[in-house]
Amino acid sequence: LTNQTLPYHFKTSNASIQDLNEINAAVRPGLLKIVNSDFFKYFKLNLFSECPFWDDNNGFCTNRACAVDLIEDDKDLPEYWKPEALGKINDLNDLDNQPIDAQDELLNQLCNKKFITGNHYSPLNCRDIDYCDVDYITNHPDAVLVDLVNNPERFTGYGGEQSGLIWKSIYSENCFLIDDKDTESLAKEVFYKLISGMHASIGVHLSNDYLDTKTGNWGPNLDLFMFRVGNWTDRIENIYFNYAIVAKAIQKISPFLQKLEFCSQYDNQTLNLLNGLSTHIDENIFHEELIFDGELSSALKDQFRVKFKNVTKIMDCVHCDRCRLWGKVQSTGYATSLKILLEMDNDPMFVINSLTKYELIALLNTFDRISKSVQLINNFEVMFNEKYNTD
């Protein structure tokens, strides 16, 4: 799996899978400290917002009780093994019962700068540069703070027709209307790789933290991993593609982190960790300027922006809370990476100043998810060789 050079159809990175594995081994300890720190472990979202795209009339279930389809026959399962229970969010730190001001207060104690909210229009080209609906996520009256560390991404039993249809509608956002057909197909390919890499990464996590309903034990399931991801070279590749994209976005904002002042009061340590992370990432890990073969038009960027905003909104149609949580975090993380990679060259400080706390939290947690996936792919490869290459 992992010894191959990435057969990129893209010329966006010269890094081989081996190079990315080595970078990952170097960044992993610092990244773990970051995502376990107080600032980065709380994410805010509205778990109860209605799916904005469809209703019962066209076959999707919007009723919370009916929406969780079972992968397995649940009749014989104990209550706590059912998807509703497995996909539940644990321990909202009692913050969900507190008024929104109290929740904000907690985060503001960790951070002495109020983040700008609302739409961000670049003064240079008068364009909206928001790639996700972060203002909606965080300012909604029903939004709650969730401790990501207490709610790991894992097998939830969520599946069947409902989740299949959600994935289908996410993939079908992949429709770009651009005069230049070559650019249009490149845009489609980049969008597809990003979504497929996110989808595959979720598959790696649920295969690794899998509940064996016969024994009641949690642990890695090699066969499930092979079925979902390991047997598909392109899915492995897309995970590494996403790794390179998110890593480059973090590397790109690193010179500006001190200027972010997002937490100068509470934590130089976190800033140091963030800076430490980027020292392991070479700027050549990904060449965003080569994605589209030439000048990237505002029209194309806008289409990417709208597509990604829709993907973050489609997550409101996911009726497994834990899946929705991580779906929101990761779609917001990828949207933030795109915002940094596609918009910063025009007007770096404007983009930096427009980054919200939650975009940053999502970015780092998405890097952690994809970084753990890379680590797990290597673990599964060892398991595979032990099981099947016995000579």
Ligand code: FAD
């Ligand atoms: P699905 O994964 O539903 O895939 C549907 C179809 O897409 C497949 O038949 C295949 O043709 C294609 N496909 C599959 N993978 C890829 C890929 N990487 N690239 C391109 N095409 C692909 N389940 C959990 O247990 N834990 C979670 O945390 C979790 N989070 C989720 C988050 C979201 C946003 C969604 C929509 C679902 C989530 N799920 C989660 C459910 C999980 O992703 C699967 O949908 C579910 O396990 C059923 O899997 P499946 O084999 O039927 O195929």
